[in-house]
Structures are given as C-alpha cells and as structure tokens.
C-alpha cells in the first residue's frame with residue numbers, strides 16, 4: 001500500500017456520521033449505491049480522494065486495487081460524482097441501487113408473514129427479517145420446548161438494558177465438557193443477514209433430525225444478536241446504523257464499533273478515536289457491556305470452545321486471523337485448510353478465503369483476533385452475501401438460500417472440532433510444518449500507515465437529515 005493510499009484510506013475510514021434527531025427516522029430517499037470499478041491502484045487512489053472530497057460513504061473496501069468499491073451517494077453528490085469519475089476514462093461504474101430508501105422499504109417485514117406463519121409455533125422464519133422480540137421469543141421457545149437439548153443463558157445486559165442471550169445446544173449427559181463451537185451474529189447492527197443465519201443454524205441443529213450427527217460429539221453456543229440495541233435501532237430509526245448505542249462523555253455522537261472494542265490489539269490499525277466515526281473503538285477495550293459480557297462468557301468456556309465463528313456482511317469472505325495487520329498465526333495453514341474445506345461446500349455463493357488484513361483491510365480489536373488470542377484454535381469471521389448488488393439491504397427472498405448454502409460448512413467444522421482438540425485442554429496453537437508460509441509472517445505494511453486512523457471530519461448536513469455521514473466500511 002502506498003503512503004498516499006494509506007492516508008486517503010485513513011480519511012475514508014473516519015468521517016462523519018448519520019445521526020437521527022430524537023424521534024426522527026433517517027430517510028435515504030434518493031440515495032444511491034454506486035459500484036465503481038478501478039482498474040489500477042491509481043484509480044483506487046483517485047476514487048478514495050473523491051470519496052473524501054465529497055464526504056461520501058464507502059460501503060465496501062478491499063486491499064485489492066481492482067476490486068470494485070461500493071459507495072453511498074446522496075442526491076446532492078450524484079451529478080458531481082458522475083463528472084468527476086468521467087475525468088478518468090478507465091474507471092467504470094454502475095448504479096446498483098437507484099433509490100436506497102425504496103430498497104429498505106422493500107426489505108421490511110412482509111405484512112403477510114404473520115398470516116402465512118400463523119400456525120407455526122414461533123414467529124421466526126427465514127423468508128423475512130425479524131425484530132429482536134421474534135428472535136428472543138424463538139430462543140425462549142427452543143429452550144422451553146427442548147429443555148434437555150437447549151439451554152438459554154442471559155450473559156448480561158446491553159447499554160439500553162436489553163438481555164444478551166446465548167443458547168447452548170448439547171445432547172451430552174454432561175453438557176459443557178465436550179469440544180464446542182461458538183457462533184455469534186449481529187455485532188454490527190445493519191448486517192441483518194447475520195442474525196438470520198445464526199437463528200437458522202439453531203433451528204437446523206435443534207429441529208431437524210438429519211442434523212443430529214452434528215450434535216454427536218460437539219456442544220454449540222450461539223448468540224444471534226450481540227448488539228441488540230443497535231439492531232433495534234436499525235429497525236426503528238436508521239437502517240444503516242452499525243455500532244452500539246452507548247453515549248459518549250465527550251461527544252454527542254453515540255455508539256462504539258463493537259468489532260473494534262475487543263481487548264486484543266485494541267486501538268490499532270483500522271480504528272478511530274472519533275466517537276462520530278463508524279469504526280470508533282470506544283474509550284477503552286471492552287468499554288461496551290455487550291463486548292464485555294460476551295468476552296467474559298467465552299473466556300469462561302475457552303478450554304471447551306475450539307472454534308469461533310462471527311457472522312457479518314457483506315462481501316463473501318472467510319476471514320482468518322489476524323485482522324490487526326497482515327500477520328499470520330503460527331498455525332495459519334491449519335486454520336486455512338479447514339476454512340477451505342468448509343467453504344468448498346458452498347454451491348450458490350463463493351467466498352474469498354484468507355487473512356483478514358490481507359484480503360480485506362486491517363481492523364484492530366476485532367472479536368475473531370481476540371478469540372484466537374485467548375487460545376481458541378480455529379477463529380473465523382464470515383462476511384455473508386452478497387457482493388454489493390444489494391449489500392446490507394439483501395432481499396428477504398435471499399435469506400433462505402444464503403442460510404442453506406452456508407449451513408453445510410458446519411458439518412465440516414463439527415467434524416474437525418470433535419476430533420482436533422480434547423476439551424478441557426488448553427488449545428494453544430501448535431505451529432504446522434509448512435514450506436509455503438513462514439511460521440509467523442509480518443508483511444511490511446505497518447511502516448506505510450499511521451498507527452491509528454483518526455481524523456475527524458467536519459460536520460455536513462443533508463436536506464433530509466440533520467446529521468453527518470460516516471464514510472466507513474462494511475463488514
């Protein structure tokens with residue numbers, strides 16, 4: 001990465017933020033999403049400069065210079081952007097969402113859902129997106145209906161006092177002693193496909209007899225919504241909200257990026273000290289009750305949990321440690337081999353597999369790095385579909401196909417976890433012998449970037465919003 005690119009990228013990462021006034025619903029009427037295609041590193045740099053100049057929001061980011069860049073473009077910037085991009089003939093673009101608010105409205109829960117599902121035992125389904133109450137009622141139902149198999153645990157409360165729920169699924173006579181898999185979703189509020197997939201996994205493990213084999217030797221801990229305050233806020237107020245909802249002592253901007261708030265390499269690359277930024281790391285590691293409760297719970301099970309999965313969107317990536325920089329753990333090849341095996345099961349959606357910072361971008365204080373750091377051998381972040389043609393606003397009709405395509409990966413994971421590591425044993429990573437990658441590799445990217453990317457940008461407003469917009473990042 002060139003120094004110029006690094007500086008531009010750091011500017012893009014931080015900027016302003018949409019904030020609804022109390023009681024106001026944020027409208028994205030007229031907003032468009034453009035998929036801009038650079039053909040070189042110079043093009044990428046040019047686009048990043050424009051994004052910073054026009055105070056736009058970058059919805060997707062990649063290290064790879066020829067990967068497309070998804071940009072949220074408010075009505076006021078559409079003509080300006082069109083002319084600016086025309087300055088470089090080799091840059092092409094397509095408007096993938098012509099009116100974001102229309103797409104948001106179309107994504108909302110179908111009014112026919114309750115009618116169509118009226119005979120079901122719970123309101124959850126995977127043909128529509130659901131409010132938190134449906135998800136929590138579903139989890140409660142699972143616990144009450146299958147008490148020998150499913151245990152519901154409240155591990156804490158959110159900033160706004162919503163319960164933080166984890167389901168344990170185990171058919172063991174002594175649950176909590178076998179190798180286990182952890183799955184969480186909904187760290188980032190706007191990534192609605194994530195809780196949908198997590199709840200689908202619960203339903204499949206508990207209610208589908210053919211999947212009993214996945215329970216034979218493995219316990220499961222599943223937390224579909226780690227950030228319930230943010231999730232509800234995306235339903236009521238701002239569909240593109242990402243962070244928690246905690247208040248700052250130094251700013252009127254609310255929320256912390258929970259996936260920059262974990263206590264490993266906290267505050268490094270790909271984070272911001274600006275409370276208005278979408279990648280605000282918080283005042284300290286584990287400042288958020290959501291990340292603190294989750295980390296405490298996982299830590300208490302760390303000798304049992306051998307595989308950590310965190311579900312995000314979008315982009316179709318399977319992301320491996322580490323994210324804080326292009327650094328590979330000693331057992332990277334082992335982690336990579338399992339990820340490739342798991343993703344080879346996918347038919348409809350293909351995922352890019354690799355080191356987080358290498359294939360996507362550097363991000364410090366992420367949960368998957370932290371999980372690896374405490375000794376969980378296999379740690380993965382998945383960016384679910386799609387690749388940006390709908391982005392966060394994935395249509396409800398895509399939920400079930402995404403879930404069905406993804407679920408077979410867990411048979412691979414369960415088989416590995418059942419045999420790889422004995423429970424109640426410290427799972428310190430053991431380096432593999434490899435000729436393809438050094439035991440620990442740090443590519444010299446750190447010298448080209450600032451330690452933190454914290455450059456507050458001036459507030460801007462739109463006619464529809466009293467707020468400022470954060471150019472930030474997906475995933």
Ligand SMILES: [Zn+2]
Pocket residue numbers: 187188191259311312313474475
């Ligand atoms: Zn995310």
